[in-house]
Amino acid sequence: MHRLGRYLDAPDEWLPSLNRANGSARQQRTERSVACIQLLRASLKYLDLLTMRVGVPSTGGGMQNLTLPFLAGQAGLDQRRAERAMRDLQKAGLTSVRPRCERGDDGNYRGLAAIKYVPPALFGAFGLAKWLRHERSKAALRQQRRAAADVKQRWRDARDERERARGQLWLAGLKNGVAERVDRSRSGRTGTSCGKVVDAKAEFERQIQIRAGQIKQANPSLDHETCFRLARQQLAPPRR
The missing domain is CATH 1.10.10.10 (Winged helix-like DNA-binding domain superfamily/Winged helix DNA-binding domain)
Structure with missing residues (x-):
C-alpha cells in the first residue's frame, strides 16, 4: 500500500x-x-x-x-x-x-x-513477489492450523456430549435402582430400631450415588471412583 x-x-x-x-x-x-x-x-x-x-x-x-x-x-x-x-x-x-x-x-x-x-x-x-509467496505460505499454514483446531474442538464437543448423556443415563439408573433397594429394605424392617439404622445407611448411600451421578454429569472427564470419593467427601457429616 x-x-x-x-x-x-x-x-x-x-x-x-x-x-x-x-x-x-x-x-x-x-x-x-x-x-x-x-x-x-x-x-x-x-x-x-x-x-x-x-x-x-x-x-x-x-x-x-x-x-x-x-x-x-x-x-x-x-x-x-x-x-x-x-x-x-x-x-x-x-x-x-x-x-x-x-x-x-x-x-x-x-x-x-x-x-x-x-x-x-x-x-x-x-x-x-518473494515477500508475497512467503506471506501466502504462512497464511496457508495458519488456515491449516485453524482447520485442525476446529476439527479437534468438534471432536471434544462430541465426546463431552456423549459423556454427559451417559452420565444422565447412569444417574437415572442409580436413582431407580437405589430407590427399589431402599423400598425393599424398608418393607422388611419397619418398626424396628435396626430397620431405622439400615434405612438411614441405605438413604445415605442413595444420596452418595445420586451426588456422584451429578458430579459425573457436570464433569464428564472424571472417572466413577473419583466421583464417588468426591460425593462422600461432600456428604460426610461434620465431625463433632
Whole structure:
C-alpha cells in the first residue's frame, strides 16, 4: 500500500498498463491516478492473501464480498469517481471482477456484491513477489492450523456430549435402582430400631450415588471412583 505511491511520481516506470488505461497516449491525469491508487489501497486493506480475494472472512470459512460503494467510502471517493477508477484498474489488469446475482421469490434477479481479486503480479511490479509467496505460505499454514483446531474442538464437543448423556443415563439408573433397594429394605424392617439404622445407611448411600451421578454429569472427564470419593467427601457429616 505504501509503495503504490511511487506510481504517482513515475507512472510509466511502475504501472504502465494503468497509465495507458484511458486509451490515450497522454499520461493519466493526476486526480484520476490518485483515485485509482486510493481504490487499490482500499482493496489491499481487505485482501485475503491466501485467495487474493477482496473481502471479509465469515463464519464457516466463507468470504463476504465488498461492494464498490463500500470500497469508495474506504478510499474517500465519491461513487462516480470510484466507478471510473474501477474501470481503469480492470483495463490495466490490476483488479478482476466477477459479477454475481441471485433469483428472488418473484422470479426477478437481484445483483449482489461482485467478487473482486487482486493479481499477485501487482506485488511483483513493486519488488514484493518473494515477500508475497512467503506471506501466502504462512497464511496457508495458519488456515491449516485453524482447520485442525476446529476439527479437534468438534471432536471434544462430541465426546463431552456423549459423556454427559451417559452420565444422565447412569444417574437415572442409580436413582431407580437405589430407590427399589431402599423400598425393599424398608418393607422388611419397619418398626424396628435396626430397620431405622439400615434405612438411614441405605438413604445415605442413595444420596452418595445420586451426588456422584451429578458430579459425573457436570464433569464428564472424571472417572466413577473419583466421583464417588468426591460425593462422600461432600456428604460426610461434620465431625463433632
